[in-house]
Amino acid sequence: MSFPDTLIAARDAIRSKEISAVELTRHFLHRIERLEPRVLAHNSLYPERALEQARAVDDGNRTGALAGLPIALKDNLCTSFGTTTCSSKMLEHFHSPYDATVVKKLEAAGVVFTGKTNLDEFAMGSSTENSAFKTTRNPWDTDRVPGGSSGGSAAALAAGMCLASIGSDTGGSIRQPAALCGVVGLKPTYGRVSRYGLVAFASSLDQIGPFGRTVADAALLMDVISGHDRKDSTSVPGQVASHLAELDRPIGKLRIGIAREFTLQSGMDPQVKAAVDAAIAKYSELGAELVEVSLPHTEYGIAAYYVIAPCEASSNLARYDGVHFGHRTREPVKDIIELFSKTRSEGFGEEVQRRIMIGAYALSSGYYDAYYVSALKVRALIKRDFDEAFKKCDVILSPTSPTPAFKVGEKTGDPLQMYLCDVFTVTCNIAGIPGISLPCGFTTGDKPPKKKLSGPVVSLGFCLPSTSKASTARVYQVNAVYRRQIELEANSETEDDEAILEAG
Amino acid sequence: MSDGKKISLDDICHVAKLARLAPDDARLQKLTDELASILAYVAKISAADTEGVEPLAHAVPLVNVLREDVIEESLPLEKVLQNAPDTDPPYFKVAKILGGDVDSGG
Numbered sequence: 001m002s003f004p005d006t007l008i009a010a011r012d013a014i015r016s017k018e019i020s021a022v023e024l025t026r027h028f029l030h031r032i033e034r035l036e037p038r039v040l041a042h043n044s045l046y047p048e049r050a051l052e053q054a055r056a057v058d059d060g061n062r063t064g065a066l067a068g069l070p071i072a073l074k075d076n077l078c079t080s081f082g083t084t085t086c087s088s089k090m091l092e093h094f095h096s097p098y099d100a101t102v103v104k105k106l107e108a109a110g111v112v113f114t115g116k117t118n119l120d121e122f123a124m125g126s127s128t129e130n131s132a133f134k135t136t137r138n139p140w141d142t143d144r145v146p147g148g149s150s151g152g153s154a155a156a157l158a159a160g161m162c163l164a165s166i167g168s169d170t171g172g173s174i175r176q177p178a179a180l181c182g183v184v185g186l187k188p189t190y191g192r193v194s195r196y197g198l199v200a201f202a203s204s205l206d207q208i209g210p211f212g213r214t215v216a217d218a219a220l221l222m223d224v225i226s227g228h229d230r231k232d233s234t235s236v237p238g239q240v241a242s243h244l245a246e247l248d249r250p251i252g253k254l255r256i257g258i259a260r261e262f263t264l265q266s267g268m269d270p271q272v273k274a275a276v277d278a279a280i281a282k283y284s285e286l287g288a289e290l291v292e293v294s295l296p297h298t299e300y301g302i303a304a305y306y307v308i309a310p311c312e313a314s315s316n317l318a319r320y321d322g323v324h325f326g327h328r329t330r331e332p333v334k335d336i337i338e339l340f341s342k343t344r345s346e347g348f349g350e351e352v353q354r355r356i357m358i359g360a361y362a363l364s365s366g367y368y369d370a371y372y373v374s375a376l377k378v379r380a381l382i383k384r385d386f387d388e389a390f391k392k393c394d395v396i397l398s399p400t401s402p403t404p405a406f407k408v409g410e411k412t413g414d415p416l417q418m419y420l421c422d423v424f425t426v427t428c429n430i431a432g433i434p435g436i437s438l439p440c441g442f443t444t445g446d447k448p449p450k451k452k453l454s455g456p457v458v459s460l461g462f463c464l465p466s467t468s469k470a471s472t473a474r475v476y477q478v479n480a481v482y483r484r485q486i487e488l489e490a491n492s493e494t495e496d497d498e499a500i501l502e503a504g
Numbered sequence: 505m506s507d508g509k510k511i512s513l514d515d516i517c518h519v520a521k522l523a524r525l526a527p528d529d530a531r532l533q534k535l536t537d538e539l540a541s542i543l544a545y546v547a548k549i550s551a552a553d554t555e556g557v558e559p560l561a562h563a564v565p566l567v568n569v570l571r572e573d574v575i576e577e578s579l580p581l582e583k584v585l586q587n588a589p590d591t592d593p594p595y596f597k598v599a600k601i602l603g604g605d606v607d608s609g610g
Contacts, residue, residue: 097583233569303546325587339599341526360523376559378549432563
């Protein structure tokens with residue numbers, strides 16, 4: 001029996017009783033058993049619970065838009081089952097007393113949760129090498145990283161260990177691993193998806209989002225997880241139109257903005273550039289209009305991000321003090337301050353400590369204006385750049401990552417080198433606009449480079465005027481057509497991922 | 505921004521105290537070098553022309569979100585204590601806070 005490999009195909013197969021939820025879940029649990037030792041995507045797995053959930057679907061006791069579909073969750077999303085570790089020693093044995101809103105919504109939609117996936121510790125990183133537990137491997141080449149920080153979620157999906165997964169994106173942490181693993185990854189508009197139950201890293205930048213094999217799957221997940229939540233005061237009020245329904249609207253003329261600053265970006269792998277240029281040509285062929293735009297403050301994006309994010313992180317991570325939950329030092333301590341310091345030094349990894357220190361420094365008296373306030377002004381300028389550009393185009397296109405997946409250990413020597421991976425993704429978080437990463441080809445050796453589109457996604461007037469709805473439809477529709485083309489080409493050139501993982 | 509001044513080991517020790525971190529000596533030196541390099545990079549934001557620009561803390565215009573001050577459902581006590589390292593229900597137990605010469609860390 002051949003198993004469906006998208007949410008929508010699987011959903012239809014279950015509804016038409018072609019396949020039972022239990023059979024489908026067993027298939028994925030079996031794949032996890034076989035492939036997990038090489039991919040190392042998960043921090044924890046819940047096979048018994050998953051089968052129980054699947055049985056309930058088959059018995060008719062569990063229903064919903066995603067009934068019976070196996071989905072993995074990034075391990076910084078609070079679940080009342082199992083552990084929520086954020087891949088940190090600080091929370092290694094933490095059992096969340098509540099479910100994140102997104103988890104509750106997926107549960108209500110009938111999802112079968114396969115497991116909690118590995119990430120860079122506290123979502124800080126671009127390769128999943130900062131996990132305190134293990135480094136997830138890229139299923140396309142296990143000597144290479146899957147990207148980060150949602151590396152586990154991207155790898156689990158790419159390796160066919162689930163039908164979809166959920167991650168979080170603060171500076172590119174969904175889009176970049178999606179790119180390096182060859183799947184679709186979406187960071188929604190800030191405020192579109194409730195952050196209640198997402199362990200906070202940088203509150204003005206964090207967003208939860210879907211990984212899917214197709215844009216349609218990502219849209220289906222968005223329909224389930226998005227919407228106002230009174231438990232998240234940064235949640236955008238108002239009704240959310242169906243993302244999936246938008247796919248059927250006619251395309252019209254899509255104006256694709258090519259930012260000259262992105263084109264001139266140094267450090268780009270020539271194969272990535274070639275694949276993206278080919279994608280641009282293809283979109284042109286499909287009827288899109290190419291428009292040159294300028295985002296003049298692009299060069300300050302990473303610098304502003306690595307001030308804002310660490311500052312917010314130093315505040316958010318202050319709660320890990322060994323008092324109420326999480327790790328507490330077993331060393332003798334003379335007072336409460338020492339309890340805090342020893343606990344935090346033991347519980348946090350190097351990158352986390354580094355970022356907390358940067359943040360504390362930048363916020364400290366004498367430096368606050370120079371660093372933090374300046375970064376917030378640059379933020380305003382970056383947002384203004386996008387507002388201006390979107391007057392001339394509907395979406396902005398660039399590679400997601402300047403390089404394809406790099407080798408494990410290649411960039412860990414110099415933190416700054418790792419930070420530069422985020423050059424194309426951070427500005428979306430800074431401006432609060434959505435971004436999506438779509439596979440567009442392969443480099444030699446089968447490491448996919450990826451194309452990214454930034455643009456309005458049913459933003460209900462927060463980023464753009466209401467014409468954004470039509471643009472959304474066009475983005476998704478064109479992408480769906482485009483993907484079919486790419487699939488045909490890809491299948492003729494290379495084996496599918498199951499075969500790749502099977503070899504060696 | 506103090507472009508000329510490089511972050512020193514003393515600065516790092518001070519910041520570590522503020523952040524309630526206690527890296528060992530080897531780590532402290534490494535952190536000094538790493539932070540110097542990162543801070544030098546992020547300092548480029550001072551080159552942007554921010555004349556007349558208001559700082560933007562949030563990408564979306566937000567106002568205070570309020571609700572009525574009524575008691576709503578809350579976590580039961582056992583759940584609140586379930587991850588605590590040391591308890592004497594209903595209390596969390598910690599090292600002493602008052603007395604002796606507690607460093608204010610300022």
